[in-house]
Amino acid sequence: xxxxxxxxxxxxxxxxxxxxxxxxxxxxxxxxxxxxxxxxxxxxxxxxxxxxxxxxxxxxxxxxxxxxxxxxxxxxxxxxxxxxxxxxxxxxxxxxxxxxxxxxxxxxxxxxxxxxxxxxxxxxxxxxxxxxxxxxxxxxxxxxxxxxxxxxxxxxxxxxxxxxxxxxxxxxxxxxxxxxxxxxxxxxxxxxxxxxxxxxxxxxxxxxxxxxxxxxxxxxxxxxxxxxxxxxxxxxxxxxxxxxxxxxxxxxxxxxxxxxxxxxxxxxxxxxxxxxxxxxxxxxxxxxxxxx
Ligand SMILES: [Zn+2]
Ligand SMILES: [Zn+2]
Numbered sequence: 256x257x258x259x260x261x262x263x264x265x266x267x268x269x270x271x272x273x274x275x276x277x278x279x280x281x282x283x284x285x286x287x288x289x290x291x292x293x294x295x296x297x298x299x300x301x302x303x304x305x306x307x308x309x310x311x312x313x314x315x316x317x318x319x320x321x322x323x324x325x326x327x328x329x330x331x332x333x334x335x336x337x338x339x340x341x342x343x344x345x346x347x348x349x350x351x352x353x354x355x356x357x358x359x360x361x362x363x364x365x366x367x368x369x370x371x372x373x374x375x376x377x378x379x380x381x382x383x384x385x386x387x388x389x390x391x392x393x394x395x396x397x398x399x400x401x402x403x404x405x406x407x408x409x410x411x412x413x414x415x416x417x418x419x420x421x422x423x424x425x426x427x428x429x430x431x432x433x434x435x436x437x438x439x440x441x442x443x444x445x446x447x448x449x450x451x452x453x454x455x456x457x458x459x460x461x462x463x464x465x466x467x468x469x470x471x472x473x474x475x476x477x478x479x480x481x482x483x484x485x486x487x488x489x490x491x492x493x494x495x496x497x498x499x500x501x502x503x504x505x506x507x508x509x510x511x512x513x514x515x516x517x518x519x520x521x522x523x524x525x526x527x528x529x530x531x532x533x534x535x536x537x538x539x540x541x542x543x544x545x546x547x
Contacts, residue, residue, distance in 0.1 A: 256398075256431070256439075258436045258439065258440055260440040261440060264444075265440070268446075291305070291353075292357065292453045295353050295354065296357035304321070304322035306322065307320045307322065311326055312327060312329075313326075314326065314333060316333065316336075319333075319337040319340040319342075321347070323337045324350070324351065324386070334422060335426065335427060338412060339427070339430075341432055343429075343434055344390070345434060348379070348381075348454070349454060351383070351388055352381055355383045355456075356453055359482055360455075360482055361456055361482055361537065362482050362483070362537045362539060363382045363383060363456070363541055364379065364380070364541065365540065365543040366455075367457050370543060374395065375391065375392065376393065376397060378390065378545060380542070380543040380544050381541070382541045386416055387416075388412055388413065388415075389413040389544040390410060390412055391410065391412070391413070396408070404428075407430060409431070410429055411424040411546060412424070412427060412429065413544060415544075457537060457541075460535050463535075482538060483536060484536055484538060485513060485514070485534065486534045489514070489529060489531045490530040490531070491529050498527075499529060503518075503521070506520070506521075515531060518531050
């Protein structure tokens with residue numbers, strides 16, 4: 256891929272920045288993201304696009320906007336126009352994952368590498384209401400398909416509506432944007448790490464450590480608790496089985512604690528030595544589509 260940012264030494268540039276400045280920049284970004292994410296979420300509740308301020312079914316053919324992707328009545332021709340309008344991979348992906356997460360966190364995005372064939376750099380499926388998109392990027396896409404019209408660096412998207420494919424993977428060979436190239440180069444030079452934040456999908460369940468899960472589980476947010484449940488396997492020492500069962504039931508009724516939290520409490524307070532294993536099971540997660 257031709258990348259105009261290749262000649263910039265980002266490491267050197269970053270070394271010249273004060274660490275305080277970088278920290279400030281990161282903090283500002285986090286605040287901005289939070290503000291924008293809430294803006295998208297609130298807008299969607301009212302059927303309004305946060306980016307252009309228009310209703311979701313509004314189309315100005317000369318000004319492609321991200322919300323076209325969730326426009327219930329848009330024509331395929333215009334969707335393809337949007338895909339080729341220079342938004343690029345990261346911005347399209349960012350928009351759709353934020354939209355999906357605003358509906359329900361994590362379970363609408365399969366960003367795990369499970370089932371991907373080894374040629375894939377990445378393949379992710381995103382769902383929002385009646386829509387579903389799959390981004391697919393193989394090494395051969397990144398290199399360009401030589402000897403064809405698509406000999407440039409590109410990625411593919413499949414789009415479904417109500418389970419029916421409306422854009423096939425092969426319909427578009429979408430070029431990367433300048434913004435994509437800048438980000439790719441900065442990641443290659445190791446000056447930037449990707450933290451999914453509001454883009455996070457099912458992959459988060461394999462990365463979270465146990466304490467973080469517990470924190471998520473006890474968050475007083477009914478939306479989150481519907482996203483996944485835990486299954487806990489409990490082994491209670493024989494001599495205290497009756498005692499533990501009684502106390503366990505009592506705490507279950509009295510508190511809104513999860514099983515692991517109750518066990519931790521019982522172990523700490525009474526030294527029972529109960530052993531447990533917890534598995535996190537997402538509720539109704541999206542199933543990934545693969546490009547063959
Ligand atoms: Zn818009
Ligand atoms: Zn391709």
